[in-house]
Every structure is written in C-alpha cells, then in structure tokens.
Amino acid sequence: MSRVHFRLHGNEVLGPVPVGGAVGMEGASWVLVRRARESRLLRCRRRSSKYLPPFPLLLLLFLHLQASPSIKIYVMLHHKSPHILCVTKRLRNVELIDPTFRWHAPIGNAAPENSSVKVTESGSLIFHNFTEEMSGIYTCSLSYKRTAEELEKTLQLKYVVYAYSNPSFSYQFSVRYHSAPCGSIYNVSFEKKMLQILRKLVDDLSCEMKLLKSECHHVKMQRAGLQNELFFTFSVIPIENGTEEVDECTDSSCDPVERLDKAKSLIERFFIQQVEVLEERLEPLPEIYYIEGTLKTVWITHCNPGYGMNALVHPKCPDCCVICSPGSFNPRSGTHCLQCNISMVYGARKC
Structure with missing residues (x-):
C-alpha cells in the first residue's frame, strides 16, 4: 500500500507527492515524523511503558504543512x-x-x-x-x-x-467672543461677517470652511457677574483637486496637508491681529470682541464609511483607510471599524 507525504521547501508547501522511486523517504515531513517516532519509542522503552504509534503527531504535522499562509x-x-x-x-x-x-x-x-x-x-x-x-x-x-x-x-x-x-484630514477650530445679549440681532450680523472673512481667507487655498456650531451662553466670571459669550466651532477641509489620476498633481499647492497648514496659519494670524488691535485701541472695548486665548485647534483624520485605520491589523498600511473586514463595520466618517459578528461582507456600513 503506497503512502503520500508533503514536501516542505522553505516556507512553501509542495505536494502531495507519492512515496517511492527517486523521492523515497527524503521528504522533510517524513524525516521529522521518523525522528519523532524513534525519539518517542526510545523514551517509552526507558520507562518500560507500552509504545503507542505517534499518529496524532503525524496528523498535526500534515495539517500544519497543508495550511497555506x-x-x-x-x-x-x-x-x-x-x-x-x-x-x-x-x-x-x-x-x-x-x-x-x-x-x-x-x-x-x-x-x-x-x-x-x-x-x-x-x-x-x-x-x-x-x-x-x-x-x-x-x-x-x-x-x-x-x-x-x-x-x-x-x-x-x-x-x-x-x-x-488615503485618509482625509481637517482642522477643527473653537473660539469664544464676548457678545451682545443672547438673541440680539447684532450677534447674528457679527457671525455672518466673521464667517465671510474666514471663508475668504481659505478660499485661495482651495479649502472649505464649515460652521459646525454657534451658540450663545451666559457665563459667570470669577469675581464678576454674568456676561454673554458666543461659542463658535468650525472646520477647514481641503477641497479635492477633482482629478482621477493617481499622483497626477505633484505641485506642493496640490498637497492637502500643506494647504491645510497654510489655512491654519492664516486663521491663527487673523485672531492674533484682533488681540493686537484691541491692545492699541484707546476707546472702550466694543460690545462684541474676541476673548484672547480661547482659540483651540484640533487635527482630525477621516475615513469614509466602511473603512478604518488599524496599525495592528494592517502593519503594512498603518496610515491607510482600509476596508472593514467581515465581522466589522464603520457607519460614519471615523477611523475605526467596529466589531459586528453578523457582518459577513467587506466594507460594511451598518451592523
């Protein structure tokens, strides 16, 4: 009765190959099995115990060699x-x-x-x-x-x-202004004017400014009474260059990160200048003015729904937005694929 065994060459699994002829018992898997059997037989004899053929070892070895990484x-x-x-x-x-x-x-x-x-x-x-x-x-x-x-x-x-x-990026800004009483038409007019200026600042850089939140609150100050403040949160996003060709645009002006950084610098300079103007002002403070030091900036990375970033799962592409594998999903523009055992497709957007 002829047997078959698997030949192992480096990290490759070749076979099955029939035993006999020029191949004989020279296959790496048979050599390992034979050595294991001899070693186990010797140990069993020394212990005067009954010898059991190492069939489990043979089975495990074959299963291991058949596995294709x-x-x-x-x-x-x-x-x-x-x-x-x-x-x-x-x-x-x-x-x-x-x-x-x-x-x-x-x-x-x-x-x-x-x-x-x-x-x-x-x-x-x-x-x-x-x-x-x-x-x-x-x-x-x-x-x-x-x-x-x-x-x-x-x-x-x-x-x-x-x-x-590739992931998309944006900057998110938050800022506070001393304001007129909440509900005042002056606050509405000021907000409109400020947004126009900010949009014009980043427009030449092919970036888009979006207002995310605008709220008016009464704030109790330390050792002072209540005052009205406007809370603004807005984002700046680079506009795609509109080409489908990969790496077609090589000029630095096409790099979305560079454009974002320039937009950030312009916006920061815009608020610094407001502080400088107030310091040089001899008249009393206006009713609406920027509160120094309240500008906060956060760098945000985005992946499209159905995609996520995971350096542990994808070490060869740690900064890529990789499609979510079966068993996971991403419903929104985030950076993580969430676990979902019932998801059986790639790129799931819901569980």
Missing part, C-alpha cells in the same frame, strides 16, 4: 491596473517547465476572466479599475516542474486583497 495585499481604490503574481519570491527568477495557473476569486466577487479581472499568460491576476467590491480572499494554484523528468509540484497561495484609500 495568507498574504495581505492592499490595492488603492480606483487604481487602473494593479496585479498579483502567482509565484513566490524564491521561484520568481527560477526556470519553470510547463507552469499552469488557476485562480479562484471570492464567492460573490468578480471572478477571473470577466470585464473587471483578467489572468495573463504568466499567471498574473490583473484588476481593471479596482473597486471595494473586489476585496476578498483570492487563491492561486501553481503547478510546475523544475526538470522534464521531475514529478509535477503544486503550490497554493492565498491572497487577502483589501481596498484602501
């Missing part, structure tokens, strides 16, 4: 032609005889040989205009010979393909 691949959303090679680094520059490639796409995803995915003669899987629906586990089986006389070997590779996009 998954390789994580990150593909930029809407990238025109990313491709995956069905070959290992060790075999990439080695002559292979009669290689054959077979790709298996995730169930429900774009299968090979359709309008979105193609397989080349060399076995590369090419995506056309990659979208988030193409995320998933892709399996490639490579069969080949090193020599014409050698038995055919089979190598299986698994790739977990994740759609990702």
